[in-house]
Amino acid sequence: MIIAFSLYRANLGVRMLESTTELEYAEVDGKLTLDRFSSQSTKIARETADSYHRYHIDTEEVEDADPLPHRFLVEVGKVGLATLLAKETLHYFRPWDPNFDVIFARPCTYGVFSGPVGGFAPKPELCVGCMRCAVQHPEFVKVLPNPDLLELGDSYTTHGHITAIDEEARKGMVPVRGQGYRGRFGGPGFDGMLTDMSEIVRPSRDGIHGRELIGTSVDIGSKPMHLTFDSDGRITGPTPEMFTIQVPFVFDLPPGDLGTEELARVVTSTAAEIDTIACLDASLVLREGLDSPYIAPVMDAVMGSRASQFPNARMIELTLTPGRPWGWDCSGFEAACDATDAIVAVRIAFEEGWQDLMSNAIDAGAKVIHLLADLHGEGSDGTFVTELFKEAHMMLIEQGCRDEVTLIGAGGIVGADHVPKAIISGLDAVALDLPVLFALQGRSHGSLKERALVSGTLPKNLDENWAQQRLTNLCGSWRDQLLEILGAMGVREVRRLRGEFGRSMLVSHLEYEAFEDISGYVGGGS
């Protein structure tokens, strides 16, 4: 098996390494002999070792530009506080032993009352809700959840998701806290899926902390299901047409009114920084001169021939013609393929008939399908993306062409845990939409369900370097969290997680197993 794989690599002379962003596809001519194999494999191994660098996302804590509303409001009754201070001063102050430590002691170790006038001018932005002050002085201190924070987002992308993204984008670290889980049991959508772990296997903590490699790179494009050779050992059939990105997520076409020039520049530079791609409106790419290997221009399928305008792109995405939603525009696709060497992907919404559309696209030669649910992660019939991604994945398996097609998916992915769960459901990579807005401390207005109707604003006078670092931090944090999940499972690379339903556990199934004989249990999951 290993030899076969080495032969395959040696024969193609392909460097496909986790750590490199530079890809070389050099056909090796001539017959493959043992000598040739040895010399090629040694050469590749040497080159590889010499050029190796460990993939890493450089995160760095950044200041807030437009901070979210703070978590808590701190209300201090001034009369109560003054009375307390007076009493304590009378009780403890003696000229020979002033007891200042007692008089000045404040309940907050986080500095909320740290100014010279202490509780008379609290700093609620520093409050972490430990409740010590409210318990210690119940007669005049109140700590309340901030309603402005609770109002952020909508019923799917909640303030909890937004604050998590905000923290991840600020610090670039894995959020860590004490005292267990605080949320609801199971839940709908992604919350109803748990990931498995193994008690004894590696790689794990070592991998996460750098001594072993857990790969997060994925291939975008097509790999033949097998190679064919002629009698002289020459490859006669199709060879891989793909490129590799270092994280299993891309930036999606910004929804609604978010597709501004400044956002386009930020996602472009971040995609280059972390080695992924950003899908952007083709005309915006042209207008801003953003054509690069890290951009996937998105254009209407009828404009396919315009793909030639993006000589640097590694991937072009075609959307279906408005008004002809179910018609597969084969001519547009062919025109695009003729016009560019880039991989031509097709964007398909989970609307009625998507399965036929996907089959048509694949029959026509599409190597990448970019699937789109709404921003609550639902198809037009209300089915959640975990089921939809699974169906798409299984279709390809049944057609015997899973490795020939890359599935990218978007919709409802607003938390770090959603990435591995979407991949377990069958995707190769996910596409991020709303997380980009919230990583940059943007604000949304109204519902966040329909892509076209999303409305949001970015902070005024956006500093693009700041924004790039925030987005890089988010990606670093999400990648590290992916490593935590993979490490716990003992899985060495994210590519092996694709469609591994057995690595997940559905709360509804587990509950059924556990509670089926309990009176009143009707199933369906919590």
Added chain:
Amino acid sequence: MQLPQILVDAYDAYKGKIVKPSDNLLHKTTGLLQNGMNARAFGEYPSPEALGDARWTDELILSTWYMAETGKVPSDMNFKTGKSDGGFDRLDFQFLPEEEWLEHSEEIDTAIPLNRRADGKHDLGIDIPWYGGGMSYGSVSINVMMARAKNAKRWNSYMSTGEGGYPTELYEVKENVITQVATGYFGVEEETIQAAPIVEFKYAQGAKPGLGGHLLAAKAGEEVAKLRGSVPFVSLFSPFPFHSTYSVEDHSKHLDWIETVNPQALLSVKVSTPHDVDMVAVGSYYAGAHIIHLDGSYGGTGAAPEIAKKNIAMPIELAIPKVHKFLQKEGVRDKVTLIASGGVRTADDIAKAIALGADGCVLGTTDLVGMGCTRCANCEGGPSGRGCPWGLTTTDIELQEWVQQDWAEMRLDNLYKAMQWRLRDILRKLAMDDVSQLRGRTDLLRYIGKEGVE
């Protein structure tokens, strides 16, 4: 507002200094905290608006404070369940008609045996079907650790050291202290194994299954480092997994090693709850374990990645029946003690866990809440870097003084009294006079709708 200069100067000199508090300050602060907790728990003031979460609601926290102060269950607060919409919170008992209830009595037996193997080792048991889970010195203060250990002695129960070594103070109550051997082997020595009536192998923990442990540098001070055999103020990773264990046979070798060092010790194996937890449990039994300790994903006291707590492995409610049934099928259920932890909060949770198939439970967060924890989740240091502002999960020289040992021990004793009372209350309403009769009786449970428990 302008303060007198003398106060401004004095404040400038004072602020930022972290020193052991003076007696006056200690008296003032602990007095205010304890009075404040009582005032909130007894309803003199309403529940703090921002207190609680779905699993530990404000009522559950305040009722735990009430029990820890009075030794009684409150009459006007839900002290039984949270609002997490699943698991224990959607289960309730189907009590018998009132005329069939037993009298409330101390005769209702809440004790369980821990050694069911009849192998000539210590014949240990506990008087209440729960003991204290591992919270290492370093992750909690010595006051908290000693209060838990002494309370365990009072109740003829146990407390695990966690992975942080064995402070010398603990020898005073060593008959009630479980020595934990975890993947970093911090503080594991021949003497601490020999001192232990039970040795616990921690393979994984529910809050961060498969991820090992991590003590932040700020919390690894001089004393902590000394006990762990490390350098002060350096982050300490407890790797995952045991790098000497790749099979049940390797695991068996571990247990043999303990047996050689302390032939009488019972062996406990702590694992988290993956899909194959049932196989893991059976493997542990055959390797020689007396206690299989399942640690579900929703609990835990230590700092853990948020992504792990919610997503990796399964909640304890779902793991218990799976393991219980599998052990039964294998014909070994009565030869091993099944202990559940990770999100077990109340006496009702304990009773439900037993009805689902466990023999008993391990508590961690409940103890901390009894001592004042508000579940604010800043244990790992928080923005102050000093650890728990209540003095629980910290070794900060000032903050740790807010939890005085005697007071904390008294709180835990009261809390356990109230919990035992409630457990007996449940048993008598099911006409049972021994907690062992409840094991695996899922027929006595009912699954309730979203309206919650009355």
